[in-house]
Amino acid sequence: MGLEAKLQQDGFITTTIDSIIAWARKSSVWPMPMGISCCAIEMIAAADPKYDLARFGSEVMRFTPRQCDLMIVAGTVTYKMAQVVRRIYDQMPEPKWVIAMGACTSSGGMYRSYNVVQGIDQFLPVDVYTAGCPPRPENLINAVMTIQKKISKTRARDFQDIPMPKPETVNN
Amino acid sequence: MELKELIVEKLKKNFGESVEEVTDFRDDLSITVSTNKIVDVAKFLKEDDDLLFVMCKDVTAIDWAKRKKRFTVVYHVYSFKNNYTLRIKTNIDENPPKLDSVSSIWLSANWYERETYDMYGIIFTNHPDLRRTYMPEGFQYHPLRKDFPVLGIPGSLPLPEKI
Numbered sequence: 001m002g003l004e005a006k007l008q009q010d011g012f013i014t015t016t017i018d019s020i021i022a023w024a025r026k027s028s029v030w031p032m033p034m035g036i037s038c039c040a041i042e043m044i045a046a047a048d049p050k051y052d053l054a055r056f057g058s059e060v061m062r063f064t065p066r067q068c069d070l071m072i073v074a075g076t077v078t079y080k081m082a083q084v085v086r087r088i089y090d091q092m093p094e095p096k097w098v099i100a101m102g103a104c105t106s107s108g109g110m111y112r113s114y115n116v117v118q119g120i121d122q123f124l125p126v127d128v129y130t131a132g133c134p135p136r137p138e139n140l141i142n143a144v145m146t147i148q149k150k151i152s153k154t155r156a157r158d159f160q161d162i163p164m165p166k167p168e169t170v171n172n
Numbered sequence: 173m174e175l176k177e178l179i180v181e182k183l184k185k186n187f188g189e190s191v192e193e194v195t196d197f198r199d200d201l202s203i204t205v206s207t208n209k210i211v212d213v214a215k216f217l218k219e220d221d222d223l224l225f226v227m228c229k230d231v232t233a234i235d236w237a238k239r240k241k242r243f244t245v246v247y248h249v250y251s252f253k254n255n256y257t258l259r260i261k262t263n264i265d266e267n268p269p270k271l272d273s274v275s276s277i278w279l280s281a282n283w284y285e286r287e288t289y290d291m292y293g294i295i296f297t298n299h300p301d302l303r304r305t306y307m308p309e310g311f312q313y314h315p316l317r318k319d320f321p322v323l324g325i326p327g328s329l330p331l332p333e334k335i
């Protein structure tokens with residue numbers, strides 16, 4: 001029933017490299033599950049059959065940053081953990097996106113305290129914030145779809161060869 | 173004889189004046205002892221055949237902020253033989269906030285004392301490895317002290333650079 005069912009002979013479509021690459025890229029966003037605390041459970045639920053993040057091409061959670069393009073920071077980021085989060089982010093290849101999942105990552109949430117970073121945008125470029133404590137899986141899926149919309153507007157030349165930064169070494 | 177009376181009597185007999193205060197509030201016996209006797213009291217409580225408080229469940233502190241002896245260090249110890257938890261307290265001065273470590277008696281006190289050091293800045297002498305547990309090494313403050321602001325001191329904890 002898809003597009004190809006309409007074809008009578010060898011088919012072809014005309015498009016631009018930019019749009020076909022953006023389409024491919026947005027349909028296979030591989031998340032890096034940076035699940036640090038309770039929000040991670042909802043992130044897992046989003047990938048489960050009931051909510052099924054796979055419908056949007058994002059079911060492949062990779063536990064190595066080198067194969068990911070989307071970092072889902074799900075959980076309370078303390079100052080000590082911030083160094084680790086940033087280090088993992090630095091190891092992801094360009095182009096990459098970040099979702100700040102939940103109140104904690106967006107603003108410190110209920111931890112208005114000396115040890116929790118009051119919003120990860122202090123050290124990471126966040127693309128989408130997700131409200132809730134924890135956000136429901138639908139909300140996370142919505143965030144992934146927002147990222148997809150964002151990706152579909154990109155063009156290949158937006159991502160020139162960006163060398164990977166050397167991760168800083170911090171002794172904690 | 174009831175267990176609580178036995179504990180108090182034994183301690184008073186062995187340590188006399190060093191037992192500063194005994195309170196029994198809602199069935200919780202707590203005994204305040206002099207700081208310089210804390211290791212001896214610990215050893216006695218652990219090794220006495222009737223008591224056998226072999227397990228140290230917690231070491232923590234209280235910051236009274238304005239009191240002359242600013243800190244109280246609190247130990248909770250447990251006896252399997254009697255199924256009983258006892259609280260031992262000792263009051264120490266602010267300058268310097270020092271007392272002897274009991275980690276040679278109860279091994280579990282090792283990390284509890286490290287935590288107390290981290291949060292209150294209380295220095296346990298003769299501790300094998302007095303490092304911070306939660307806060308990064310190099311952090312200069314002790315967060316559970318009453319004069320530490322809840323939101324911390326700006327710039328005291330490093331963040332990665334913004335990109």
Ligand code: SF4
Pocket residue numbers: 037038039040074075076101102103104105109132133134135
């Ligand atoms: S936002 Fe709520 S659910 Fe998520 S990590 Fe923070 S406290 Fe946990």
